[in-house]
Amino acid sequence: MSDCLFCKIIAGDIPADKIYEDDDVLAFHDIGAQAPHHFLVIPKKHIATLNDVDDAALVGKLTLTATNIAKELGFSDDGYRVVMNCNEQGGQTVYHIHLHCLGGRQLSWPPG
Ligand code: 5GP
Numbered sequence: 001m002s003d004c005l006f007c008k009i010i011a012g013d014i015p016a017d018k019i020y021e022d023d024d025v026l027a028f029h030d031i032g033a034q035a036p037h038h039f040l041v042i043p044k045k046h047i048a049t050l051n052d053v054d055d056a057a058l059v060g061k062l063t064l065t066a067t068n069i070a071k072e073l074g075f076s077d078d079g080y081r082v083v084m085n086c087n088e089q090g091g092q093t094v095y096h097i098h099l100h101c102l103g104g105r106q107l108s109w110p111p112g
């Protein structure tokens, strides 16, 4: 999608601090980090919201990519959170699905 921010990052038209990339997914640091570790994992295929997902394997791959990175960056044993925001009341601001992974500090619950 030509007007999608994350599609532009995938295409290399907008720079990002990339962590991992393969044929299906891209992981990069969030520009507005809310924790010492905060990265996003996105599918290379444009999917606007979680409501549009019909590929269980792809969502599983987003999750496993995040956990593998958390292990590699060394904060998996301390703990972390993965979250996907959906639509307005879920707090979604970029309409290309993305999994947030946050760690490196004590996270509170419930979220705001
Ligand atoms: P959402 O609110 O849609 O769940 O999350 C969107 C996330 O994308 C936010 O955490 C925001 O900081 C991040 N973000 C927005 N624009 C950019 C950008 O240009 N580069 C990077 N790396 N992250 C971005």
Ligand code: ZN
Pocket: 001, 004, 005, 006, 007, 008, 045, 046, 047, 095, 096
């Ligand atoms: Zn997109």
